[in-house]
Amino acid sequence: MSTRTSKAPKANGRIDVLDPQDGSLVESIPRYDAKGMQSAIDQADAALPRARRMPVHERMRVLYDAADYVDRHRGEFAETLSREGVKTINEARAEVARTVMTLRLSAEETRRIVGNTIAFDQRPGSENRFGYSRRIPVGLIGAITPFNDPLNLVAHKVGPAIAGGNAVIVKPHEATPLSAIKLLEAFHAAGVEEGIFQVIPGYGADAGDALVVDERVRMISFTGGRETGEKIMQRAGLKKFGMELGSNSPTIVMNDADLEQAIPAIIGGAVAAAGQNCLHVQRLLLHESIYETARDQFVESMGRIRYGDKYSEDMDMGPMIDPQAAERVDNSVQKALRDGARLLTGGQRQGNFYAPTVLEAVPDNHPMVKEEIFGPVTSLHAFRDEDEAIAIANNVDYGLHAGVFTSDVDAAFRVADALECGGVMINDSSDYRLDAAPFGGVKGSGIGREGVGYVLNEMTEPKVYCFNIRFPKGWT
Ligand code: NAD
Numbered sequence: 001m002s003t004r005t006s007k008a009p010k011a012n013g014r015i016d017v018l019d020p021q022d023g024s025l026v027e028s029i030p031r032y033d034a035k036g037m038q039s040a041i042d043q044a045d046a047a048l049p050r051a052r053r054m055p056v057h058e059r060m061r062v063l064y065d066a067a068d069y070v071d072r073h074r075g076e077f078a079e080t081l082s083r084e085g086v087k088t089i090n091e092a093r094a095e096v097a098r099t100v101m102t103l104r105l106s107a108e109e110t111r112r113i114v115g116n117t118i119a120f121d122q123r124p125g126s127e128n129r130f131g132y133s134r135r136i137p138v139g140l141i142g143a144i145t146p147f148n149d150p151l152n153l154v155a156h157k158v159g160p161a162i163a164g165g166n167a168v169i170v171k172p173h174e175a176t177p178l179s180a181i182k183l184l185e186a187f188h189a190a191g192v193e194e195g196i197f198q199v200i201p202g203y204g205a206d207a208g209d210a211l212v213v214d215e216r217v218r219m220i221s222f223t224g225g226r227e228t229g230e231k232i233m234q235r236a237g238l239k240k241f242g243m244e245l246g247s248n249s250p251t252i253v254m255n256d257a258d259l260e261q262a263i264p265a266i267i268g269g270a271v272a273a274a275g276q277n278c279l280h281v282q283r284l285l286l287h288e289s290i291y292e293t294a295r296d297q298f299v300e301s302m303g304r305i306r307y308g309d310k311y312s313e314d315m316d317m318g319p320m321i322d323p324q325a326a327e328r329v330d331n332s333v334q335k336a337l338r339d340g341a342r343l344l345t346g347g348q349r350q351g352n353f354y355a356p357t358v359l360e361a362v363p364d365n366h367p368m369v370k371e372e373i374f375g376p377v378t379s380l381h382a383f384r385d386e387d388e389a390i391a392i393a394n395n396v397d398y399g400l401h402a403g404v405f406t407s408d409v410d411a412a413f414r415v416a417d418a419l420e421c422g423g424v425m426i427n428d429s430s431d432y433r434l435d436a437a438p439f440g441g442v443k444g445s446g447i448g449r450e451g452v453g454y455v456l457n458e459m460t461e462p463k464v465y466c467f468n469i470r471f472p473k474g475w476t
Contacts, residue, residue: 009039015174015201017084020352021310021319026083027178032202034210037171040200044140044167045216047195051167052137054193059163060107065190067103070096070183077182081151084176086274088310088318099152099183102435105452106159112453113164115462131466137165138240138459139218142211144204144232146224147321148276150176153244154183156435156450157221158197162187163452164459169217170199171208173224175321177201204228212236219459226372226398226444242458243447244440246372248282249421249430250393251403252383253294254411255287261427262405263294267301269403269431271317271356274307275376276325278445279401279431282373285389288382295360295380299344302356302378319352320375326352329375333357336368341379370396386411390418400441401430421445 011030019026032040054062070077074096082092113135120129143157154170161168172180177199184199200207212220212235219240222229226245233241251269253262269281286294310318320326330349336359337343346357357377362368369379383389393402399421406412406426416424422441425432433439440449448458 009036009043009198009200011036015177017175017178018322019083020086020175020321022351029177029181029201032200033206037169037200037202037207037210038214040169040198041140041211041214041216043195044169044198047193048140048167050193051162051196052165054165054196056110056113059110059165062187062190062192063103063107063110063159063162066183066186066192067100067107069186069189070103071100073186074100077151077179080182081179082310082318084178085147085150086276086310086318086321088312088315090313090315091273091318095149095152098435099155102152102155102452103159105436106155106163109160109453109456110163113456113460118464118466120466128469128471129466130469131464133462133464135164135460136463138461139166140216141166141168141219141221141459142214142217143168143170144208144211144220144222144224145170145172145180147173147176148273148278151179151183152435153223154180156452156455157223158183158187160452160455160459161221162192162197164456166459167196168198169211170197171204171211172199172201174201174203208232209235221455221459223450229446240458241447242450242455244278244450245444245446246278246374247280247398247400247421247441247445248369248372248396249279249398249401249403250283250285250419251281251429252285252389252393252405252415253287253290254386254389254404254406254408254415255289256407257290257405258407258427259290259294259297263297263301265427266298266403266429267305269429270302270378271305271307271376272431274317274320274354275329276321276374277431279433280374281378281403281429281431283369283381283393284378285381285383285392287389288384291380291382295344298378298380299358302358303345305356307353307355317356317376320354321352323352325375326354329354329373329377332368332373332375333359333377336362336366336379339363339366341366341368344380346377365395372398386415390415394418394420397444398441399443400445401425401433403429403432422449
C-alpha cells in the first residue's frame with residue numbers, strides 16, 4: 001500500500017477502521033510497526049536525491065496533477081473522509097475542496113522558493129566576495145497527523161514537502177488512515193517517483209515512535225495533542241520540529257457587535273467536526289451589557305443543531321471519534337456541573353454522539369476552561385470591559401486563534417494586539433482559517449507555522465554560496 005515495489009515495507013497485523021457513528025467496519029488495512037517504518041525510511045532515504053533533483057516545473061506538475069485528481073474524484077474523497085471520520089458529508093466535501101486548494105497553493109509556491117543576494121562587501125577585506133543564498137530541502141520529513149481533518153492536514157504537510165524537494169512519510173492517525181491513503185493514490189496517478197511520498201498506517205507508540213527517533217528523519221511535522229507533541233520532542237533528538245497542537249480558543253463579543261453576524265458564525269465554530277477542532281470556540285466571552293441577549297440567542301441556536309447520521313445532508317454535526325472520546329467529554333461536563341457550572345443546553349451523550357452543550361458560571365481556572373475539551377461544548381463568560389476580556393482570554397496556557405466581534409475598529413485593533421495567540425479573526429469566530437495564511441500557535445499551542453508559503457520556510461534551509469573572485473591586476 002505504501003509504495004509500488006516488491007521492496008515495499010512489510011505489514012505486521014491489521015488495523016480495522018471503524019465508522020465512528022456506529023462502530024461498523026469501514027475497511028481493514030495492513031498495519032505497520034517499527035520494523036515496517038524503518039524499511040519505509042530506507043526507501044525514502046534512497047529516494048531523497050531524486051526528490052532534491054526534481055526540477056521546479058516537475059514538482060509543480062506533480063502537485064497540480066494530484067490536485068486535479070482529488071478534484072475529479074472529490075465525491076469519493078468526501079465519502080472516504082466522512083466514513084472513517086467525524087465529519088458530516090457536507091463538512092467532508094468542504095475539506096476536500098480545501099485540500100485541492102492546499103495542493104494548488106503548494107504547486108504555485110514552488111516557483112517562489114527563492115534565496116537572496118548577500119552584500120559580502122559590508123566587511124572590510126571582503127570586497128572581492130560575491131554570493132547568494134539558495135533554499136535547499138531539509139531532507140526526509142516525518143509527518144504525523146491527527147484524526148479530525150484527515151485529508152487537508154495531510155495535504156498541508158505533503159504538498160509543501162514535495163514543493164521544497166523533500167521526501168515525506170506520513171503516519172496518519174490510526175482511526176483515520178484511509179483519506180491519507182487516497183491522497184497517496186492521487187500522487188501515484190500524478191506520477192510521483194517511488195519513495196518520495198509514502199503513507200505508513202500504524203500506531204503512535206510503534207510506527208510513530210520509529211519515525212520520530214530515526215536520525216535520517218530531519219524534521220518532524222506534527223499535528224495533534226499537546227501531550228503527544230511534548231513526548232515526541234523528548235524522543236526525537238536533533239531535528240527540526242513543526243508542532244501544531246491544541247487550544248481552548250476564546251471568541252469575544254463586545255457590546256457594539258452585530259449579533260446577527262456573530263451568533264451564526266460562533267455556532268459554526270462551536271460545532272464544526274463536533275467540536276473536535278483545534279480552532280473550536282471553547283470559551284465565549286460576552287460583554288455584560290449584552291450577556292443575556294447574546295446568551296439566549298446562542299443557546300437557542302445550539303439547541304437547534306441537528307446531529308445524527310453524518311451521511312444525511314440535513315445534519316449539522318456528526319459523532320465523536322470513539323466511545324472513549326464521548327465518555328471523556330461527558331465526564332468533563334459532569335465534573336463542571338458538580339463544581340458549580342450551570343447547564344444551558346445539551347449535556348447528553350447518545351452512543352458516540354454528544355449534544356451541542358453550553359455551560360455558564362464555570363468556576364475560574366476550572367479544567368473546563370483551562371484545558372482543551374475537544375468536543376461540542378462552549379462555556380460562557382461575562383466581562384466588564386476590554387481589559388477584563390483580554391485578561392480572561394489570555395489566562396490559559398494555549399494560544400492558537402481568537403475571534404473578536406465589534407463595530408469599533410480601534411477597539412478591534414487594541415484587543416487583537418493584546419491577545420496572546422497566533423491569529424485573531426475580527427468579526428469572525430476563532431474557527432476561521434485560510435490555507436494560504438500563516439497558521440500556528442503560541443504557548444502550548446505549538447511551535448512554527450503551517451500555511452503553504454510559510455511552512456516552506458521550515459521545510460527548506462538557506463545555503464550560502466560565496467565566490468571569492470580573483471581579479472587581474474588593474475581590473476576596474
Ligand atoms: P493525538 O496526539 O492523539 O494523535 C496525533 C498523532 O500522533 C496520531 O497519528 C497518533 O498516532 C500519533 N502519536 C501518538 N503517540 C505518538 C508517539 N508516542 N510517537 C509518535 N506519534 C504518536 O491527537 P488527535 O487526538 O489525533 O488530535 C487531536 C489533537 O490535535 C487536539 O489537541 C487538536 O487540537 C490537535 N490539532 C491541532 C491542529 C493544529 O493545526 N494546531 C489541527 C488539528 C488538530
